[in-house]
Amino acid sequence: MSDLPSPPAAEALLRALRRPLRPLVRLLIRAGVTFPVCAEMLRCLYVETAAKDLSPDGRPPTDSRLTLLTGVHRKEIRRLREAAEPGDDAPPAVVTLNSQLIARWLGLPETTDEGGDPLPLSRAGFDALVAGVTTDLRPRTVLDNWIAQGIATIDHDERIRLNVAAFVPREGGEARLFYLSRNLHDHVAAAAANVSAAGAPPFLERSLHYDRLSPEAAAKLEAAGRAAAQQLLVDLNRLALSLVEDEEKVPGAPTRRVNLGIYLYGEDEQA
Template sequence: MHQDDRESTASQLLQASDALLQPWLLLLLDRGVDYAMFSKHLKSTFLKSAQALLADKQQKATDSALSILSGVHRKDVRLWRETQTPSPSGGNHASLANQVWTRWLHDERYQGDRLPRQGAMPSFETLVREISQDIHPHSVLQELKRLGLVDVIPDEVDWVCRQRDSFVPPQDTAEVWAMLAGSLGDHIQAAVDNIRCGPTHLEQSVFAEPLSEASMVELEQVARESWSATQQRLLTAASRLWQRDQCLPATDRQRRFRAGAYYYQGTIKTSEGLDDLTETGK
């Protein structure tokens, strides 16, 4: 790429970064994370990204290579190597509690708002054991209770009863930040992969302006109904395929997927040169 083209691309990417970062920075500031804290953390993120890019290109991630690529001083690269800690395993994977909850909602074998706590299928115990043999069902139950998603009703047998129809952890908890990072991170990764590697992932949106407030209400209802139907189809298919794949060795079951939806409405920021517009973005 010619130097002028490279500088132009860099300038355009930085302008795009404004739109990408502004909502996130608003959240950080609202939760007490200031520029000094964020910039210190960002240095580590730059180095991790540089390390990943060098690995992708099958190049050795020396201190010099990391410094040149990231723009971080070699002294800071060396300090980062000495102090960095391994990332938690499964950072983008759904939590076990989330997986159990989703299976309960959409697996036909576990229909109903309550399950016996223990016993033969269908029970809460067998539901958890199907997903993980490593974590005791009692631990998962306690986590779901902590999140306000289930309650236990004592009877001749203890019943685990659902309290909600969707997995929505309380605000400002580790579960919320993990779900937010996983969802937005995968969305951005899909878009970036499509730019760097060609159209690899489904990543599209529909948008229109100018419209009235009444139109916003109607469009939001259409979007929610459409996603509800799509979500049900995806979860039914995912549950069926998960069961089918259990006969395969673990080495052949190393893939994951995420599909999502969002609906956003806001005020048009400028009225200069505004024309009626309806487009589909890819």
């Protein structure tokens, strides 16, 4: 349990988790996922996590050890191990491609203006952008797909314009669920590491929160937050692209992943 040097008390942790779990439970209910189905998934996760992450000597723990750690009966552990399927955390191909293309469009000096906004591209410019990421798809195929999804439009001069809201996935349920999975995982992982840290929290996790705002004030704050967040992401994307280009010149495989996320939420207070 090296990643949890000083875990909080179980009772206090359970109380703290009730609120963040409630939106997920609501989503599960709306999706038709019943409690027995969710309980089976949690049972599998308990066994999988204990077997993979909580073995001090690196060797697979015995069934008895897993029962002690998880509270799952040994017969159930054997059943779950036999039925276990390898997880697949790889993003859908369409997510990877679109993210890379949008990142390059918003990050390269030749495709953005002085303020960091994306410049309209000619067909040749768009073709070159796609060719810089993949040769497996024809640029026309990508363009038709983007127009259908609202990611890009063609103006009266036949130039291709990027929708500035293209950070939001429009590819459908598969892409939205991928970002739900990745971003929630990373946020929870950062929060769990911070709350368990013996010293200074290792990850950035800050938020600005106000209550008792009028609808007009809340709308202004949300609009300013969206604009500032998008500009931050554009600036950091430019930095990331320049760092990647520099590291490509240095031998050795990269090993670290970084995900910087921003969220905004608002709701009416209960009377």
